[in-house]
Amino acid sequence: MNGPLKRAALACLLMFGLLMINVNYLQAVRAEDLRDDSRNTRNFYARYEVERGRITAGDKVLAESFDTGDSEFRFQRRYPEDKVYAPITGFFAPESERDMERAENSLLDGSSADLLIRRSIDLFTAKQTKGANVDLTINPRAQEAAYKALGESGKKGALVAIEPKTGAILAMVSIPTYDPNLLSKPNKDDVNKAYKKLDEDEDKPLVNRAIERTYPPGSTFKVVTTAAYLESDDTVGPETQVDAPQRLDLPGTTADLPNYGGAACGAGRVTLSFALEKSCNTPFGKIAMDLGYDALSEQALKFGIGGDPIEIPLPVVGSGIGPEEDQAALAQASIGQRSNQMTPLQMAMIAAGIANNGVVMKPYLVNRIADAEGGEVERADPDELSTAMSEDSARKLQEMMVNVVNKGTASAAQIPGVTVGGKTGTAETAEGRDPHAWFISFAPAEDPKVAVALIVESGSAGSDASGGQTAAPIAKSVMEAVLGR
Amino acid sequence: MSTPSAEPVLLPAKRRVAQLAMLAFAVAIVMLAYANVGLAIDNQIPAGMLTYGLGLGGLMLAAYLVLAKFAPWADPLILPLVTLVNGIGLVMIYRLEASGMPGASATTQLLWTAVGVVMFSATLIVLRDHRALQRLTYTMGAIGLVLLVSPLLPFIGHSENGANIWLKIAGFTFQPAEFTKLALVIFFAGYLVAKRDVLALAGRRLLFIDLPRARDLGPVLITWGLSLGVLILQKDLGSSLLIFGTFIAMLYIATQRTSWVLIGILLFVGGAVLAGLLFDHVAARFEVFLDPENPALYDREFGGSYQLMQGLFAMGQGGVLGTGLGQGHPDEIPLAFSDFIFTAAGEELGLTGLMALLMVYALLVERGLRTSIAAREPFSKLLAGGLSFILAWQVFIIVGGVTNLIPLTGLVTPFMSQGGSALLANWILIALLVRMSDTARKPPPQAIQDEGMTQVFQR
Numbered sequence: 010m011n012g013p014l015k016r017a018a019l020a021c022l023l024m025f026g027l028l029m030i031n032v033n034y035l036q037a038v039r040a041e042d043l044r045d046d047s048r049n050t051r052n053f054y055a056r057y058e059v060e061r062g063r064i065t066a067g068d069k070v071l072a073e074s075f076d077t078g079d080s081e082f083r084f085q086r087r088y089p090e091d092k093v094y095a096p097i098t099g100f101f102a103p104e105s106e107r108d109m110e111r112a113e114n115s116l117l118d119g120s121s122a123d124l125l126i127r128r129s130i131d132l133f134t135a136k137q138t139k140g141a142n143v144d145l146t147i148n149p150r151a152q153e154a155a156y157k158a159l160g161e162s163g164k165k166g167a168l169v170a171i172e173p174k175t176g177a178i179l180a181m182v183s184i185p186t187y188d189p190n191l192l193s194k195p196n197k198d199d200v201n202k203a204y205k206k207l208d209e210d211e212d213k214p215l216v217n218r219a220i221e222r223t224y225p226p227g228s229t230f231k232v233v234t235t236a237a238y239l240e241s242d243d244t245v246g247p248e249t250q251v252d253a254p255q256r257l258d259l260p261g262t263t264a265d266l267p268n269y270g271g272a273a274c275g276a277g278r279v280t281l282s283f284a285l286e287k288s289c290n291t292p293f294g295k296i297a298m299d300l301g302y303d304a305l306s307e308q309a310l311k312f313g314i315g316g317d318p319i320e321i322p323l324p325v326v327g328s329g330i331g332p333e334e335d336q337a338a339l340a341q342a343s344i345g346q347r348s349n350q351m352t353p354l355q356m357a358m359i360a361a362g363i364a365n366n367g368v369v370m371k372p373y374l375v376n377r378i379a380d381a382e383g384g385e386v387e388r389a390d391p392d393e394l395s396t397a398m399s400e401d402s403a404r405k406l407q408e409m410m411v412n413v414v415n416k417g418t419a420s421a422a423q424i425p426g427v428t429v430g431g432k433t434g435t436a437e438t439a440e441g442r443d444p445h446a447w448f449i450s451f452a453p454a455e456d457p458k459v460a461v462a463l464i465v466e467s468g469s470a471g472s473d474a475s476g477g478q479t480a481a482p483i484a485k486s487v488m489e490a491v492l493g494r
Numbered sequence: 495m496s497t498p499s500a501e502p503v504l505l506p507a508k509r510r511v512a513q514l515a516m517l518a519f520a521v522a523i524v525m526l527a528y529a530n531v532g533l534a535i536d537n538q539i540p541a542g543m544l545t546y547g548l549g550l551g552g553l554m555l556a557a558y559l560v561l562a563k564f565a566p567w568a569d570p571l572i573l574p575l576v577t578l579v580n581g582i583g584l585v586m587i588y589r590l591e592a593s594g595m596p597g598a599s600a601t602t603q604l605l606w607t608a609v610g611v612v613m614f615s616a617t618l619i620v621l622r623d624h625r626a627l628q629r630l631t632y633t634m635g636a637i638g639l640v641l642l643v644s645p646l647l648p649f650i651g652h653s654e655n656g657a658n659i660w661l662k663i664a665g666f667t668f669q670p671a672e673f674t675k676l677a678l679v680i681f682f683a684g685y686l687v688a689k690r691d692v693l694a695l696a697g698r699r700l701l702f703i704d705l706p707r708a709r710d711l712g713p714v715l716i717t718w719g720l721s722l723g724v725l726i727l728q729k730d731l732g733s734s735l736l737i738f739g740t741f742i743a744m745l746y747i748a749t750q751r752t753s754w755v756l757i758g759i760l761l762f763v764g765g766a767v768l769a770g771l772l773f774d775h776v777a778a779r780f781e782v783f784l785d786p787e788n789p790a791l792y793d794r795e796f797g798g799s800y801q802l803m804q805g806l807f808a809m810g811q812g813g814v815l816g817t818g819l820g821q822g823h824p825d826e827i828p829l830a831f832s833d834f835i836f837t838a839a840g841e842e843l844g845l846t847g848l849m850a851l852l853m854v855y856a857l858l859v860e861r862g863l864r865t866s867i868a869a870r871e872p873f874s875k876l877l878a879g880g881l882s883f884i885l886a887w888q889v890f891i892i893v894g895g896v897t898n899l900i901p902l903t904g905l906v907t908p909f910m911s912q913g914g915s916a917l918l919a920n921w922i923l924i925a926l927l928v929r930m931s932d933t934a935r936k937p938p939p940q941a942i943q944d945e946g947m948t949q950v951f952q953r
Contacts, residue, residue, distance in 0.1 A: 010875045011867055013747045017879060018863045020743075021886040025856040028890060029849060031899040035809045036845035043810020048792065048803065051811050051823050080535065080593070 053103055057082040057195055062117045062140035062381065064098050064109055066147035072098045072110070072189075074140075082195040091188045093156045096217035097147065097181055097323075097374065100189035102204070103197045108217070109143065109374070112322040116141040116378055116386065123387070127380045139381035146177035146376045146389065151459070154490035155182040158483040159465070166465040167218035169357035170487050173457040175391040176361070176370030178321065179491055180461075181354075183218040185210075220325040223350035224464055227436025228269075228288045228476065229447045230330075230345030232406060233359060235285060237308035238296045239402035247282035247409050257291040259337035266294045266340055269435065282409045286417030288433060290344045297343030302333040305343060311397040312359045313369055314351070321354070321374045328355040345436060356449050357462035358394075363410065364430065364451035364460050367403035369394045411454050419448065421481040424489060428454040431484070433476025443467045448480035452488045459491040510562055513570035517558055520574045521551045524581030527819055531589045534820025546588075549604060550581060553611045560615040564622075565932035569865060572931065575858045576909060576924050580607055580917075582851065583910030586838055589820055590831045598831040598912065606914040610921035617925035624929045628873045631684025638677035641670035642724050671733045672906075672919035675740075679884055682741060683877040686748035690872070694749040729775060732905035735891055738762060740884045747879050748872075783901035801828045805837035805896050809848075816844025831912045833904050837896050852893070855908075859886040862927050868934035878930045881923050 035043070043049065061084065064072040071094045074084040086101040088094070099108025106114060115121035119128065119140040131138045148170075155168045159182055170180035191203040207215050216222055239245050253274035257266040267290065268274050274289035284292040297305055309330050310316055319325040331338070331348030341347035354372060362369035371392045378387040398406070410430030413419045419431040434447030445467045451460040461484045525547045532540030540546075554577050561568055584607065588600035621627075627634070644661055645651045651661065661668040686693070726734055742758035745751075769776040778797030785791060786799040786806065793800075804827040811822060824830045824838035831838070840848050862882030869875045888908055895902035906916040 010747055010750070010872060010879075013750045014863060014867050014875065014879050017743055017747055017883055018860070021859050021863065021883065022856070024886055024890040024894075025852055025859075027899060028893050028897070029852055031894070031897050032809075032840070032845060032848045032852070035806065035897055036813055036840065036848070040810040040813045043807050044813075046787075046803075046807060046810075049807040049811065050826055051807065054823055 053197075054081065056101075056103065056118075057084055059118050060084045060137065060139045060381075061086065061101070062119070062142040064113075064117075064143045064145065066094070066145045066149050066152070069149045071145070072101075085195060086193040088189045088193070091190055092186045093153060093182075094147070095186045095189045096183040096219065097145065098189060100192040102192050102200050103195055108323050109145070112320075113141075113143050113375070113378070117143060124380055127382070127384065141378050141380045141386055143375060144377045144379070145374055146172075146179065147181070147374070148179040148491055150490040150493075151180040151487050152182065155180045155483070155487045156184070158486045159463070160184045164465045164479075165212065165218075166463065167222075167353040168461065168463040168483065168487065169219050169354045170459055170461045170491065171357045171361040171370075171372055173361035173365040173451060173460045174370070175389075176372045176394075177376065177389065177391070178354075178372055178374050179459060180487060181217075181219045181374070183216070185212045185214045187214040217323070218464070218466075219353045220321070220323060221352075223326060223328055223352050224445055224447075224466075225347075225349055225436040225438070226345035226351040226356055227434030227445065227447050228290075228345055229356055229359075229432045229434035229449045229462075230343070230349060230351070231285060231288065231293050232363060232410065232432050232449070233309055233312060233314075234293045234297050234305065234343040235281065235409065236312075236363070236398050236402065236406055237300055237304050238281070239405055240308065240398050241300055241304060243401070245281070246405050247280060247412070249281045250278050251281050251284055251292040252295050253277055253279045253284055253289050253292045254295075255291070257294045257340065259294075259340055260298075261335050262337045264337070266290055266337075266344075282412050285409045285432070286413050288413075288418050293343045294340030297339050298336050302339050305339065306330055306333070308397070311369070311395050312355075312362055313394055314355060316395075319354075319372065321372050323374065325354055326352060328352050345434060353462050353464050355462075356447070356464075357460055359397075360432075360449040360451050360462055361457075361460035362397045363403055363406050364454070364457035365403075366400045367396055367398040369397050407451075407454050410451075414450070418475075418477040419450070419481050421477055422448065422450055422485045422488075424452065424485060424492070424494065427452050427488075427492065427494070429485075429488065430454045431481065433481060435475045438467045444475070446476050446479035448476045448484045450481070450484050450488065452492065459488050461487050463487075508566050509570040510566065513561075513574065514558060516570070516574035517554050517577060520578040520581060521547070521554055523578060524550060524585060527582065527585040528588065530818070531585060531592065531820040534818060535589075535592050540588075546584075546600075546604065549608070550577075550584070553608055557611045557614055560618055561928060564618045565928050567932045567935040567937075568928045569861050569931040569935065571861050572858065572924060572928055575854050575861070576921075579851070579854055579858075579909040580610075582839065583835065583907075583912075585819065586824075586835055586842075586910065587831050587912050589842070590825055590838065592820070593823075593825045595825040595831060597829075602914075603912050603917075606917045609914070610917045613918050614921040614925045614928075617922050618929060621925075621929055624877070624926060624933065625871075625873060627680050627877070628684050628687070631681055631688070634677045634684065635681035638674045638681055639720060641674045641677065642720070644670050645728060646724070669913065669915035671730060672915040675733070675737065675884060676919055676923060678737060679740060679744070679880040680877065682744045683873060683880050686744055687873045687876055690748040693745075694751060726769065726773075729773075730904075731776065731779070732891055732895075732903035735903055736884065736888055736905060738765075739887050739891075740880060743883045743887070744876060744880045748876055779901045779903065783898065786898055801834065802896070802898060802902055804828065805834045805840075806898060808837045808841035809897070812841040812844040812847075814845045816840075816842050816847055818842060832906060833892065833911065834896050835910045835912075836893050836907050839910075852889075855886070855889045859883075859889075861931070865927060865931040865934050869930060870934065874930050874933065878927060878934075881927055885920075885923065 061074045063070055071090055072088050074086055077085055097109055099110040101110045117140045119138045128138050151170050159166055159168055165184055167183045171178055187207050192200055194200055255273045259265050315329045318327055328351040330342050338347050342349045358369055371394045373389055376389050379385050407430050410432055411428050414422050414429045414431045418433045422429050422431050429452040431450030436445040446465040449462045451457045463480050463484045465479050528543050529539050584600055584603055587598050587603050590598040591600050661670055745754045770780055775797055782791055782799040786802050791799040792803055808824055808827055819842045822841040824841045827834045859882050866875050866878035869878055888905055892905040892907050894900040906913055908920050
């Protein structure tokens with residue numbers, strides 16, 4: 010019987026061999042797929058096993074994990090400042106995360122390759138690995154001032170403040186907003202319910218208006234048209250005389266372009282500076298038609314409009330002046346109407362670029378990332394996006410924007426003892442709907458510390474909302490906060 | 495008178511000290527695993543560790559002493575290997591219980607382990623010569639059949655999770671199929687040894703296959719057919735496959751006829767197709783086997799792939815090194831403490847741990863088969879071979895099932911899964927193997943030379 014016994018032994022060996030091969034296949038080859046399968050609830054538990062890093066702005070903690078002692082959901086996330094920073098921090102939900110929580114997820118949860126050394130040290134010292142801490146560029150005083158000024162009056166809108174010389178984002182507010190604490194509990198049902206409610210809200214509190222939505226920029230866009238004009242010819246300056254008819258005939262159409270409220274602009278021929286101060290429409294329509302679509306879109310591109318998508322590292326939707334159509338469309342685009350669509354961040358970049366003598370810096374939100382022991386992993390390195398205009402042209406434009414605040418439509422943005430430059434905008438939306446109120450500004454003009462762009466959405470500030478009356482005072486309070494006044 | 499050979503005769507050694515050391519090592523591994531679970535879950539050494547440690551250590555010491563006294567020549571590796579698997583099973587169950595899995599109970603399992611060791615010892619003490627079992631061939635066949643049909647009896651029969659395979663007496667549930675297996679293997683061994691010559695030689699030739707005479711094969715065929723029928727009625731697919739395969743393997747070992755294996759495979763394929771056509775739950779298992787990831791099958795309420803996928807997710811999560819004991823979520827797998835305990839181990843011990851575990855099983859089977867080859871008479875050979883094969887085959891069916899190598903049929907993982915009946919039956923199985931290895935390795939009586947004309951036998 011030994012013969013068949015040996016063959017039976019061989020069969021047993023074969024069976025164990027098959028089992029071993031299969032186990033190897035499952036745990037070495039297919040493991041990754043099985044781990045990542047959305048039905049594998051372990052991913053859900055794993056989210057609460059690591060102490061995620063903090064998100065801070067200066068000494069203010071915006072997001073942190075705390076130890077509940079619960080073995081299943083040990084580390085949970087909380088946001089001490091709840092609504093104020095929600096559009097920046099985002100939230101950490103059971104099955105997803107958003108905004109900064111998402112953009113820096115691998116560093117926050119410690120899985121990034123950049124933390125490999127830290128993890129190895131932790132392994133040897135038997136320490137629980139903690140995620141890295143992310144420090145933002147946000148200036149809490151500016152952020153809170155903006156949140157207060159924009160939010161308390163019940164207005165809807167968004168504000169972005171940038172440090173012109175670096176591109177660091179000092180404030181980013183979107184209102185209405187939400188409480189990220191509600192979306193970060195480890196209870197899927199609760200979170201889904203809360204999320205659904207927010208998602209179905211007509212006011213769209215989950216949308217970060219500063220970077221995820223575009224609006225017609227209205228008259229604030231005139232600074233771009235002006236920049237294109239200044240760049241087209243060295244001799245052009247604030248005192249250059251431009252045509253300013255009461256109505257500008259739009260070739261090829263029966264319509265024409267009036268000034269705001271159909272008003273006259275000076276005596277039909279005014280200085281460029283005056284046209285900007287009073288925000289006349291006709292001179293800029295005329296300038297744009299003379300320069301042509303290419304000149305305007307090239308100038309726009311230099312400010313980052315229509316270029317490669319920006320990440321700060323939150324993804325920013327694209328802005329654009331619209332496709333090339335006829336002269337009439339061009340004239341309308343030059344004053345920020347028609348298919349001209351901008352994110353508030355984009356408008357802040359324009360203001361900052363002008364303030365920074367024509368150099369547009371890449372905007373960014375992350376100042377520094379350090380591992381749990383304080384070792385630096387990453388530090389922001391300010392980077393030029395482009396040179397939008399020559400220093401000479403930039404100085405001329407700054408001078409004109411200072412005039413807008415001192416003598417023109419933006420007098421509400423004046424700060425005693427500080428030279429402020431700005432431009433108002435009152436953008437028409439649809440026929441019969443209230444306009445958006447815009448304001449872009451920078452201060453101080455001679456050594457810019459802050460540039461602000463702000464939109465108050467249509468309808469949220471009454472039917473007579475205007476950049477000068479509605480938006481400028483809010484921007485002023487943010488600039489004061491940054492300047493420490 | 496011949497002079498004694500100058501070369502020393504190579505005799506099997508008892509290796510009792512080596513066995514004790516290996517046993518201590520196995521217990522130590524289990525204790526470290528316990529400590530590991532406690533540290534991972536509660537950040538402290540579990541309070542009951544000393545109790546468990548002394549309990550398991552004491553049990554194994556007792557088993558060792560019984561073995562040393564009553565089967566001193568037994569293979570030294572068998573007991574430590576079983577101890578290790580039984581211990582790892584205990585730790586896994588303890589770990590699942592600690593994370594609040596309903597149904598998992600390490601205390602009960604430890605109690606059953608104790609009873610299992612008692613049965614092991616009792617078998618060794620009572621059964622001094624396993625050939626006594628040969629005389630019980632037909633009795634064993636009858637006992638096997640009675641045990642088999644008992645769950646179908648009124649009052650004591652008990653159904654759980656759709657399978658009608660339990661007995662419930664005085665609050666204790668009991669799975670008679672586990673003992674049926676043992677009884678049937680003994681019956682097959684006894685009967686096939688008695689009839690193997692006729693089975694191998696007499697008969698007609700049909701095409702290229704030699705068929706035995708019906709009256710020779712009758713009793714086995716009837717027993718075997720009955721067991722399959724009953725198990726199918728009870729929806730116990732795993733046990734039917736187990737008994738079917740073991741019967742074929744033993745028939746082959748007894749008759750040396752490859753044709754039996756071919757007939758077996760043909761019958762099996764035919765039977766499987768028929769069962770698939772007749773029974774929905776068989777067809778469902780097959781569907782799940784082919785495409786477990788299919789969301790429609792995953793969400794299906796009855797006979798879906800949810801449990802299988804949870805097991806596979808666990809294994810994927812474990813990866814090569816595992817999450818570490820107490821640090822995974824094996825409690826996500828339904829029945830992780832019984833049918834799916836192998837995947838639970840896969841999550842926390844990883845590929846490394848599972849390979850080690852499979853190696854231990856393979857070694858155990860190999861020691862059994864070695865006993866079979868070393869055995870001196872046919873009944874022992876066939877019984878040891880059958881018992882070793884049923885162990886390997888059982889591991890293959892359940893591990894292959896939960897890892898989606900073959901369709902899932904549901905069986906216990908020997909010595910690991912929670913369950914008293916299986917533990918008892920398997921400890922008795924091990925006692926039989928140990929008894930036979932003792933007989934096989936015992937040196938034959940030596941003729942004492944140069945002592946005049948009288949030969950004195952010594953043991």
